[in-house]
Amino acid sequence: MGRAVTRIEDVPDETLVAALARRDQRALAQLVQRHGGWAARFAERMTGSPHIAEEVVQNAFLRLWNSAEHWEGRSRFTTWFYRVLHNLAVDELRRRRSSHEELDEGLEDPAATPPQLLEQERNAARVRAALERLPERQRAALVLRHYEGCSQGEAAQILGISEGALESLLSRGRATLREQLRGELH
């Protein structure tokens, strides 16, 4: 009777986090492989900068590594990790603003970019600028619902608010964007 072999790709997140507490490098690599991509995209949409986003994601994994033994698993790993990323992104933005550090716009070099990509970059920059003008909570609500595809319940849980409060943040955020767009057209 041979033992059933479980591939690490099939191991649930919660088990991998438990392995992190035992300083298991394979578990760390697997969690980074599994969640590093979306974490970086989310952090970039929150901070507006790929470079700050990578710093935020590294810090989030560092926290996970250092406190894995205290993780209680009361919510899904992804919900919990979104929350960590959100808090770190907000802290980092506040720190940079209070110290007047310039926020990186993340724009490509126009001379080295094909026209179609340049147009995409310009559109992205407009959206990024519009989202940056929103209050943090409204931006986070829009990013979680529109880009991340989180359900109403999950987005509310990540932000630690009720679903009604989330709907209100989304309404106000989109209303502000509508005003900004109107201003651009006139």
Place this chain on the structure above:
Amino acid sequence: MDIHRFSELAGAHGAARERWPEPDRELYDRFAASPEGLGILADAERIDAFLDGWQARADDAGRAARIVAAVNAPADGARDAARAPASLTGSPSRRIAAWLSTGFVASALCGFLLGFTQASANSDDETYMDLLLGSNTVMEEFL
């Protein structure tokens, strides 16, 4: 449940049915094709399209390795530098300003210490230097 609530929901969740919360999709189906509903959804669609203008970048192949390396890096000067005040790591002009203010504070502190020791009736030059250098023997005299 009426068109007013439909408008509120479109204002929060946009024009795409799949983005609406499950319990509200029945309302979507009831009003989406009505003349009033079409106008509301067209307005919401403009915001959706605007937001869609920010496409996600292609995944960075080296990112995972960099994250693992950062987590495994010892808590050395590199990480401390990353957390250092912006004034010490920012633009050259800000760095110069930071060093100048640090120098000013340091010289003011030295002046204060020298003045304080002179006032304490101990005029031996060696004693001032010992105090500045943190000599325990001299410190005991002030305790």
